[in-house]
Amino acid sequence: MEIRLRNLRRNYGSLHAVDDVSLDIPSNTVYGIIGKSGAGKSTLVRLVSMLEKPDNGEVYYDDKRVDNLSKKELIEERRHIGMIFQNFNLFSSRSAADNIAYPMEICHMDKDHIRKRTEELLSLVGLEGRGKAPISTLSGGQKQRVAIARALAINPSILFCDEATSALDPQTTRAILALIKEIQKKMNLTVVMITHQMEVVRDACDRVAVLDSGHIVEEGLVSDIFSSPKSDVTKDFLSSLTNVRESIVRWSRDGGHFTLRFRGSSTDEPIISTVSSETGAVFNIRAAGVQNVNGEEMGVMITDIGPDEETALKAAALLRKMGVVIEEEKKEAE
Ligand SMILES: Nc1ncnc2c1ncn2[C@@H]1O[C@H](COP(=O)(O)OP(=O)(O)OP(=O)(O)O)[C@@H](O)[C@H]1O
Ligand SMILES: [Mg+2]
Numbered sequence: 001m002e003i004r005l006r007n008l009r010r011n012y013g014s015l016h017a018v019d020d021v022s023l024d025i026p027s028n029t030v031y032g033i034i035g036k037s038g039a040g041k042s043t044l045v046r047l048v049s050m051l052e053k054p055d056n057g058e059v060y061y062d063d064k065r066v067d068n069l070s071k072k073e074l075i076e077e078r079r080h081i082g083m084i085f086q087n088f089n090l091f092s093s094r095s096a097a098d099n100i101a102y103p104m105e106i107c108h109m110d111k112d113h114i115r116k117r118t119e120e121l122l123s124l125v126g127l128e129g130r131g132k133a134p135i136s137t138l139s140g141g142q143k144q145r146v147a148i149a150r151a152l153a154i155n156p157s158i159l160f161c162d163e164a165t166s167a168l169d170p171q172t173t174r175a176i177l178a179l180i181k182e183i184q185k186k187m188n189l190t191v192v193m194i195t196h197q198m199e200v201v202r203d204a205c206d207r208v209a210v211l212d213s214g215h216i217v218e219e220g221l222v223s224d225i226f227s228s229p230k231s232d233v234t235k236d237f238l239s240s241l242t243n244v245r246e247s248i249v250r251w252s253r254d255g256g257h258f259t260l261r262f263r264g265s266s267t268d269e270p271i272i273s274t275v276s277s278e279t280g281a282v283f284n285i286r287a288a289g290v291q292n293v294n295g296e297e298m299g300v301m302i303t304d305i306g307p308d309e310e311t312a313l314k315a316a317a318l319l320r321k322m323g324v325v326i327e328e329e330k331k332e333a334e
Helices: 041-048 071-078 096-106 111-124 140-152 170-187 198-204 220-226 230-241 270-280 310-320
Strands: 003-012 015-023 030-035 056-061 081-085 158-162 189-197 207-212 215-221 248-249 258-263 281-293 296-306 325-328
Touching: 003 041, 003 230, 015 041, 015 056, 015 215, 041 158, 041 189, 056 170, 071 310, 081 140, 096 140, 096 258, 140 170, 158 170, 158 198, 158 296, 170 189, 170 198, 189 198, 198 230, 198 248, 207 220, 207 230, 215 220, 215 230, 215 296, 220 258, 258 310, 270 310, 296 310, 310 325
Parallel strands: 030 189, 030 207, 081 158, 158 189
Antiparallel strands: 003 015, 003 056, 207 215, 248 281, 258 296, 258 325, 281 296
């Protein structure tokens, strides 16, 4: 299902928690919405998932407007939606299987069908044979698997994940993201992934929108946003990420004023030598490696450029002209 948002607004008193948001979220995709704490992500999800009404603007699922439905229509339309959260929101008094069965019980489905479907879902999320397990005996990752199975119980078209991996360690996060991607393909879902972690966007999303103070500041393909971020907010998110990339080797602890990213055709040419001979710039390379963003390989080089600032700027301009994406460290270099 395609989701379209038009001029969405939600105020709490004088605070514009969601401020004129328009977005097209294509069907059959994993779509990320990233923002810092308080940016308005959860508020936006509540509007899009019809849990809350906007003060202004419209929400469409395919061509149907869904933000102004009657209570009865709302219940019907909400069957298209599954949701998972950071804190899992499971019933601790019920077993794994009974948690998964819950939404089907609410819909008064046939008992045999519920039992069969629950087994199917347990195996879909990798918890075969664990149906009887009390929730308290499951690990965080297993709890989230139960929550995913429950969200999928009545065959939704849209899955909202609000910080679904924020409470998990990095390894479990990767496993859960891989599961969500796999399920997205299997069930042709539209997945909306809310997060404050660029790792989640990198590892799971096809497209991403960056939310800041209730506004969308940037939107596009994840590979494009990673290679040429436009807003400062996006650059901040990315810089926290590149520093922890394992595939980048740093052989000098200090320095590295410029970050160069090479993609596509710019990876096949002797760019550094060309720029060096044309501008007289000298490169002191501090770190280098590759980044893989959703299957696209990108070369990354962290370097100082000398001998003086004027030459460095000339070199940077020429590099940009040759298709290299450059970020300049804003902080004072040592
Ligand atoms: N029900 C509410 N009443 C009043 N203010 C609210 C309400 N819900 C959210 N807000 C405010 O709206 C702003 C956006 O909140 P929201 O929960 O959407 O942010 P978020 O991006 O999800 O943050 P986090 O990453 O911390 O979950 C915040 O300033 C918050 O305090
Ligand atoms: Mg939130």
